[in-house]
Amino acid sequence: MLKFKDSGLFIFETSQGPVGLTWTRKGINRLILGLDAEATTQELAQAFPNLPKVRRVQGDMTLLVKRIKAVMRGSGDNFLDVPVDLSGQGEFSLAVLKRLRKVLAPKVVTYGELAAHCGKPKAARAVGRIMGANPVPLIVPCHRCLGKDGSMTGFSTEGGIDLKARMLFREGYVANQEHAAGLDHLRKVDPVMRKIIKVVGPYRALPDKPRPAWDTLVTAIVHQQLSVKAGRTIAGRVQDLSPGSGFPTPAEVLDMKHQDLRAAGLSNQKVSYIQDLARKVEESSLKLNSLRRMDDEAVIQELIKVRGIGRWSAHMHLIFHLGRLDILPTGDLGIQIAAARFYGFEEYATVAQLEEIGAKWAPYRSMGSWYLWQGLDSGGLG
Numbered sequence: 001m002l003k004f005k006d007s008g009l010f011i012f013e014t015s016q017g018p019v020g021l022t023w024t025r026k027g028i029n030r031l032i033l034g035l036d037a038e039a040t041t042q043e044l045a046q047a048f049p050n051l052p053k054v055r056r057v058q059g060d061m062t063l064l065v066k067r068i069k070a071v072m073r074g075s076g077d078n079f080l081d082v083p084v085d086l087s088g089q090g091e092f093s094l095a096v097l098k099r100l101r102k103v104l105a106p107k108v109v110t111y112g113e114l115a116a117h118c119g120k121p122k123a124a125r126a127v128g129r130i131m132g133a134n135p136v137p138l139i140v141p142c143h144r145c146l147g148k149d150g151s152m153t154g155f156s157t158e159g160g161i162d163l164k165a166r167m168l169f170r171e172g173y174v175a176n177q178e179h180a181a182g183l184d185h186l187r188k189v190d191p192v193m194r195k196i197i198k199v200v201g202p203y204r205a206l207p208d209k210p211r212p213a214w215d216t217l218v219t220a221i222v223h224q225q226l227s228v229k230a231g232r233t234i235a236g237r238v239q240d241l242s243p244g245s246g247f248p249t250p251a252e253v254l255d256m257k258h259q260d261l262r263a264a265g266l267s268n269q270k271v272s273y274i275q276d277l278a279r280k281v282e283e284s285s286l287k288l289n290s291l292r293r294m295d296d297e298a299v300i301q302e303l304i305k306v307r308g309i310g311r312w313s314a315h316m317h318l319i320f321h322l323g324r325l326d327i328l329p330t331g332d333l334g335i336q337i338a339a340a341r342f343y344g345f346e347e348y349a350t351v352a353q354l355e356e357i358g359a360k361w362a363p364y365r366s367m368g369s370w371y372l373w374q375g376l377d378s379g380g381l382g
Contacts, residue, residue, distance in 0.1 A: 001081050002060040005345065009044050009051045010038055010066055014072035016166075020044050023053055027083030034163055068138065074170045074198070078104045079139045086135070093116065096130045097140050103184045105171035108144045111153075128153070143167045147168050151208035162204075169202035179203045182325060182364035187373070189360045192342050193368055196375040205370045206323040213248060213288035214281060216321035217303070218247045220313040221273050222266065225323070228377055234265035250278035273308025278304055291317075296324055319366045328358040328365040335369055338376035 007024045020032040020040035025265065030047060032040050045053070057065055064082060071077050080101065086094055095118040103109045109117075111124040111131070120126070131142040143164045147153045152161045174180040187194040210216075222238060223231035235247075241256065241264060242248035248256065252276055261271040270322035280286040286306060291299050299322065300314040315329040329335055330351045339357060349357075361368035 001083060002064060004061060004083070005059060007051055008054040008057075008061075009048060010054045010057055010061070010065070010329070011044075012041055013037075014069045016072040016163075016343035019068055019072070021065075022048050022060075024085045026085035026087070028064075028136050028139055029087070031138055033137060034160075049099070060204040071138070071170070076105050076171055076245040078141075080104075082139050084136050084139055092120065092123070092126065093130045095119075097125055097134065100140055100145065103141060103144045105141075105144070106168075108146050108150075108168070108173060110146055110150075112148050112149050114145060124148070138167075144171075144173075145177075147208075149208075150186075165204060174202065176203075176326060179367070182367045185364055186361060186368055190357075190368070193361070193371060194227065196281040196342065196371045199378055200371055203367050203370060205319055205366065206321075210321060210323075213291065213317070213321055214277075215246045215251065216317055217277060217288075217306075217309070218274055219320075221270055221277070221308055222309075223316070224270065224313065225333065228373070237264035238266065240264070250281045253278040254282065269308065273306070276307040278308070293321060296327065300301065302363040319370065325366045326363040327369070328361075329369055330354045330358075332369070332373075334373050334376055338372035342372065342375060 004023050004025055004027065007022075009022045011018055011020045013019075016035065018037040018040050020030070020035075020043070021028060022030040022044055030044060032043060035043065041053075043050075067075075067077050067079070076100075084097075086097060089097065096114060099114060099117050102111070111127040112121065115121055115123040115127045118127075127145070131145050134140055134142040137143065137166075145153075152165055173205040174183065179202075183197060187197060211219075218238070219231075219235055226234070238261070239245075239247055241260060242252055244260075253261075258268075258271055258275075261274065262268065263281070266274070277286070281288060286302065291302060294302065298320055299318055300311055303309050303314040303317060304311065312329055312331045315327050315332075318324040318327045319329070335349075335354065339345060339354055340347055343349065343353070343357060345353055350377045358365045359367065
């Protein structure tokens with residue numbers, strides 16, 4: 001068991017950003033991930049104004065800092081020998097946090113299971129609140145606690161679900177066995193893809209709780225011929241036209257003035273495309289719920305009946321809404337740029353070059369494509 005002779009506050013850099021620690025002689029009492037160094041320092045100083053800020057750690061704290069850095073690079077560690085100071089926690093909270101420390105990587109537990117282990121099987125929501133207030137994430141591994149359906153849920157530190165997913169991935173946890181097989185295949189057949197996967201982390205093209213098909217198709221139209229960043233900006237403005245959390249409904253779109261949609265940043269063409277999609281959905285000439293039962297090519301043929309939806313937009317729907325794993329969107333600008341950068345082609349990879357690369361990825365070409373997008377968005381292979 002590690003021992004800490006005194007108390008203090010220390011901020012240090014890792015490959016995933018700064019980490020902040022505070023400790024007493026009893027153990028670690030606060031750990032912060034996901035904030036920048038200034039915000040981390042400010043939050044810890046406000047929470048523990050009497051703790052001295054340490055410039056250089058000593059003794060067992062030096063070992064702990066090295067281990068945290070290693071974990072953030074992808075190593076495994078359950079930190080069972082690291083004492084924690086959970087002073088001030090209630091009886092049930094203490095029981096939950098202590099039990100959670102017994103969940104060792106790459107295992108996970110649901111909120112309900114954790115509640116049952118602690119003698120209160122109906123207290124899953126209370127466990128969720130305890131996870132959200134966990135003062136020492138990573139050491140008390142709240143990232144290993146999932147929803148009852150295995151879905152990623154909130155995380156007690158900045159970075160949210162994406163950080164949680166990356167942490168679990170580095171520990172060897174992959175929820176979807178098809179995705180696990182795809183990752184193994186891509187790593188085996190393509191050294192470039194192996195490096196990108198290591199940087200990017202888990203495959204998350206399909207969210208745990210997929211958006212409605214309508215939202216996915218509108219997103220695809222908005223993003224046509226735009227960078228990821230520009231597409232996200234305009235999509236957010238279109239969403240703001242509706243009081244709900246998603247895009248305006250088909251009925252709302254048809255009631256809107258053309259200029260209202262233009263003001264959100266959409267071109268005249270894209271406004272007409274979204275209006276045509278809305279009209280076909282409202283008239284039931286396009287039944288979005290039926291697409292899930294069709295094969296890939298049948299879905300494409302159904303969707304391209306909508307003005308402005310070509311094979312590219314249909315590919316996006318197959319990948320990001322229906323979760324199909326073997327789609328290669330050779331017409332995507334981001335894919336062309338990313339393939340050129342990572343595989344040493346000219347400025348843009350050609351269709352033939354993409355098909356040659358994709359042939360190795362099959363039957364997981366959607367996954368390879370997604371990792372190219374994410375690799376480009378993350379700035380490369382590091």
